[in-house]
Amino acid sequence: MKAEIVELILESLREQSAVSAHPELAAPTPETRLLGEKAVLDSIGLVSLIVDLEEKVAARFGKEIVLADERAMSLRYSPFRRVESLADYVVEKLEAAS
Amino acid sequence: MSAGVAIVTGSRKGLGKHIAERLLAAGWRVEGCSRRPAEWSAEGYTHHELDVSDEAAVVRMVRETVARHGRLDALINNAGIAGMNHLLLTPRSAADKMFQTNFVGSFLFLREAAKAMSRQKRGRIVNFSTVAAALDLEGEAVYAASKAAVESLTRVAARELGASGITVNAVGPTPVATDLIKLVPEAKIQELVRRQAIPRLGREEDVWNVVDFFLRPESAFVTGQVVYLGGARG
Numbered sequence: 399m400k401a402e403i404v405e406l407i408l409e410s411l412r413e414q415s416a417v418s419a420h421p422e423l424a425a426p427t428p429e430t431r432l433l434g435e436k437a438v439l440d441s442i443g444l445v446s447l448i449v450d451l452e453e454k455v456a457a458r459f460g461k462e463i464v465l466a467d468e469r470a471m472s473l474r475y476s477p478f479r480r481v482e483s484l485a486d487y488v489v490e491k492l493e494a495a496s
Numbered sequence: 497m498s499a500g501v502a503i504v505t506g507s508r509k510g511l512g513k514h515i516a517e518r519l520l521a522a523g524w525r526v527e528g529c530s531r532r533p534a535e536w537s538a539e540g541y542t543h544h545e546l547d548v549s550d551e552a553a554v555v556r557m558v559r560e561t562v563a564r565h566g567r568l569d570a571l572i573n574n575a576g577i578a579g580m581n582h583l584l585l586t587p588r589s590a591a592d593k594m595f596q597t598n599f600v601g602s603f604l605f606l607r608e609a610a611k612a613m614s615r616q617k618r619g620r621i622v623n624f625s626t627v628a629a630a631l632d633l634e635g636e637a638v639y640a641a642s643k644a645a646v647e648s649l650t651r652v653a654a655r656e657l658g659a660s661g662i663t664v665n666a667v668g669p670t671p672v673a674t675d676l677i678k679l680v681p682e683a684k685i686q687e688l689v690r691r692q693a694i695p696r697l698g699r700e701e702d703v704w705n706v707v708d709f710f711l712r713p714e715s716a717f718v719t720g721q722v723v724y725l726g727g728a729r730g
Contacts, residue, residue: 442659442660445614446614446615449611449614449615450615452611456559462552462555462556462559464551464555466607
């Protein structure tokens with residue numbers, strides 16, 4: 399399941415490359431940073447990614463999850479730090495929803 | 497805004513029903529909700545039974561609305577409950593209930609609607625405050641506080657969502673003769689009305705007028721505002 403979610407996130411990032419100039423967005427990896435100074439997205443871009451991902455996850459897995467977290471903006475603890483940590487977080491939410 | 501798709505919360509009766517009907521008459525498609533089944537129906541109207549503070553139910557309703565119509569143009573965050581009591585006699589359960597419906601309900605609908613609207617890069621959100629918040633009315637501490645929270649939400653959301661083409665405003669009605677105020681003593685209502693610049697009860701159409709203004713295409717540059725009816729000022 400995690401591999402599929404990583405792919406959904408990467409797909410969403412590649413789609414965002416059409417509206418963002420960041421070079422890494424066109425070829426993101428599981429290590430790509432989503433938060434902080436070296437992030438490929440600004441805060442609006444991160445919100446767009448989360449909104450898009452909620453929709454993609456609902457379409458792929460048939461479950462409505464909300465990706466909101468108190469640690470969202472924490473550089474150390476946020477589940478939105480990198481593609482991989484975000485995928486782990488989505489897996490956690492999907493498991494909790496079943 | 498020309499006729500589109502709107503969500504109106506608390507649309508079973510009172511102001512919510514009035515607003516839903518006015519939108520339908522103007523050609524909008526409307527999805528409404530309340531805890532109990534709708535007592536009315538109309539072409540273009542879909543009703544959802546839910547508690548506005550139930551996160552999963554709110555997420556489902558907004559996503560169903562967008563899936564059905566392919567868009568969401570306006571959210572009218574009308575659902576609310578009122579209560580009047582001396583501060584020292586107000587049970588904690590009343591405070592919880594009022595914040596859950598008035599603030600948490602508005603927050604959840606705003607968050608989910610704004611997600612859909614941010615993808616479209618346009619949208620209008622109208623929250624509901626009250627003159628009780630502006631007038632610091634005695635006996636309405638918890639109600640006024642829950643609506644003051646809605647006003648802060650309105651102003652901050654306007655800033656966070658402005659770049660996404662979404663406006664967020666609030667209307668602050670005076671008492672209107674609906675079920676919301678049926679338990680408030682008549683003398684208290686009169687006392688409140690006397691503190692307004694125009695001392696009369698509000699009408700449903702007074703509230704609709706402000707909602708309609710916020711939804712108009714020409715109001716695209718109006719955001720973060722709270723408009724009180726009747727000339728109420730703090």
